[in-house]
Amino acid sequence: MSRLCAAELPADTLLLEDVTVSAVKKAGNAAAAVTFVARPEIESARVLTPRDVTALTPNVFIPDYGSRMTSTIYVRGIGARIDQPSLGLTIDNVPVMSKDNYDVDLMEMSRVEVLRGPQSVLYGRNAMAGVMNVTTTAAGADPGTRVLLEGASRMAFKAGVAHSRRTSDRFALAANVYFTSRGGEYRNEYNGKLTDWERQGSARLKMEWRPSARFTITNTLWGGHSRQGGYPYEWTQTGQIAYNDTCFYRRTNIMDGMSINFNTDWGTITAITSYQFLDDNMTLDQDFTPMPYFTLTQARTEHAVTQEVIVKHGDGSSVSATSRETEEPSPLRVEWLAGAFGFYRSMTMTAPVTFKDTGIAELIENHRNAAAPDYPIAWHSRQMLLGSDFKMPSHGVAAYGQVTLHLGDWTLDAGLRTDYERVALDYHSETHTGYNVMHGGSVYASTPIDIDDGGHMSRSFTQLLPRVAVSRGWQGGKAWVSVGKSYKAGGFNTQMFSDVLQQRLMGMMGIGAAYDADRIVGYKPEVAWNYEAGVRLDRLAGGRLTVEANAFWIDCRDRQLTTFPDGTTTGRVMTNAGRTRSVGVEAQATLRLTDATVVAASYGFTDARFVRYHDGRNDYRHRFVPYAPRHTLFGSARHRFDVNRSWLHAVELGARVNAAGPIAWNEANTMTQRFYALLGADVTLRSNRWSLQLWGTNLTGTRYATFYFVSIGHEFLQRGRSRAFGATLRLDF
Secondary structure (H helix, E strand, O other): EOOOHHHHOOOOOOOOOOOOOOOOOOOOOOOOEEEEEEEHHHHHOOOHHHHHHHHHHHOEEEOOOOOOOOEEEEOOOOOEEEOOOEEEEOOOOOOOOOOOOOOOOOOOOOEEEEEOOHHHHHOOOHHEEEEEEEEOOOOOOOOOEEEEEEEEEEOEEEEEEEEEEEEEOOOEEEEEEEEEEEOOOOOOOOOEEEEOOOOEEEEEEEEHHHHHOOOOEEEEEEEEEEEEEEEEEEOOOOOOOOOOOEEEEEEEEEEEEEEEEEEEEOOOEEEEEEEEEEEEEEEEEEEOOOOOOOEEEEEEEEEEEEEEEEEEEOOEEEEEEOOOOOOOOEEEEEEEEEEEEEEEEEEEEEEEEOOOOHHHHHHHHHHHHHHHOOOOEEOOOOEEEEEEEEEOOOEEEEEEEEEEEEEEEEEEEEEEEEEEEEEEEEEEEEEEEEEEEEEEOEEEEEEEEEEEEEEEEEEEEEEEEEEEEEEEEOOOOEEHHHHEEEEEEOOOOOOHHHHHHHHHHHHHHOOOOOHHHHHHHEEEEEEEEEEEEEEEEEEEEEOEEEEEEEEEEEEEEEOOOEEEOOOOOOEEEEEEEEEEEEEEEEEEEEEEEEOOEEEEEEEEEEEEEEOOOEEOOOEEOOEOOOOOEEEEEEEEEEEEEEOOOOOEEEEEEEEEEEEEEOEEEEOOOOOOOOOOOEEEEEEEEEEEOOOEEEEOOOOOOOOOOEEEEEEEEEEEEEOOOOEEEEEEEEEEO
16 A cells, blocks of 8 residues: 655655555555555645546546436546446545545645455445545645635636644534536537536535544535536537537535544544535536537436444454464454445436427438338427436345454455445336328328326345455565455436337337336446455565556456447437456555656556447457546656745745556447546745645647547547636635
């Protein structure tokens, strides 16, 4: 478990030989591949969202596309574009239940840990390929007021104020407010307006109360609101961003988490309770062309409550074990952790699709008229609504435990989790429309269409999730091997109900193919086994070099994959795409050349392919899994010049590179994003109470794409962000 990003540390910051990972859930020194980002790195790298951290982490990829709703995550080739994430996220030990709440700005992050590999024993289903633990500044830990001001290219602006204070020996609080604005970079050629603008604000209040030396209560209340334009999707046929209907995304989210911690003579008891709220609206031109095909509005309201209780014994107590060869006692230390977790989640959503003139003509009328040209049809209205409403309650419970045995230089970690989840779906779909059958230029017949469907579906999932790791440590290093099982829960494709309704409507006209709603709407859990070996060396080159490397093999079955249905349909569907395997390596290194110069690098390679996947038309065996980059690369160098003046202490120079690719965009691997690299640099003036950072990103102006999708047979790409410059001022009072 190395501390990778030391290149971003001020040169007078000490490197730690080891990292305390997830203190609340840590039992022993569990072997895992970890990237740790401390506050100095967070500030110098301008990390403000969980997505920013992944640029520093090997084999973790969160592309910046769409809106804050579309936080797609790929770790070691594992991931999916919609529904459940492959990387768990906790903020101050509270699990974030919805992937659509992952992309949030957090002004006062004090440290972030990214654990790669299955963490399902302790964190459950969302931690299939890893977990990111974000810790915000503790109440009263850094008393005073801090101000952040940033201006950048294309009318981008950030401003925030944070204050922390300790009112007594028993009570402390920390609060901040934060606002960002972005003018946008890409223009819709149809109406001349910028597409990717954003306005967002948030506030956080964290309080800590210590009624006694053994008892601590911490509560964090966070809320935010954002509104974005959308979307810079380029039609590959024209090379232009041009669409005629309104697009935007609006989100309001609130999260409150309370942690109660009680220390005993033998360990600790922790209870973590949270309430999470999400209300959003995604409205878009679903065809993204200048023609009036159809639009979608997806509006949701979601409430979630979680409760977790953790009992941990880790006081280093030991018993005697006798060596058979020497008959001398050797200490055996036992640590253990046990916990229970439960959640309830309620979501309501409306998702109407409105067919417009071109959509009615191209997708319905023309198909019908080609089959019966002597009796063509004409729709009653040039606009048709396909309405869909959903209620999706879900709940789950889990019990887990982990035991760590220390015997000399050897450590054995063994854990098991039992996870149960039930998800239900109540749906209502309707459309009320009609058409005229024409013959000889006059109306031959008039046919009304009234469809009003509803139903209930439910599914339950139960999993046993084991993990075993064996490690051996020595002075200056550690090696480990591990094997573990992880999974993502199944669910329902609410995006497909408009297509189900459309196909039923066309079926009433004698064209189209009917969908089996239960088959196409539901999908099964995804299960994976992860096999891993790694080594960390801390004291190379006289203690100036730290290196960590690991290799992994992941066998994934019933792989959840986002696909696009055949023909001129409007939706996307999650399907269980057979079996995949991921094999790869990761390496991280930090070298302190001098007390003022630090260099760091990380590299990840993943070869993720289909072992078995046939969609009924094509066999994709041995093809690369879409959206997962084969290579990820991060490198940075930082040097500090000491000035030691009253108004200026130091000048720091930094350079960095982030690279990823190639990325296959579809199962056939006919569309790809080649390997690309983004170069950045900064100059920081630093004093005791302030710092000013002048920075630039994508300095070479590299052109690349971050996303690909298909709508009604048309292919689209989203362009990545181009060259930008800015200045960040931090004040500390």
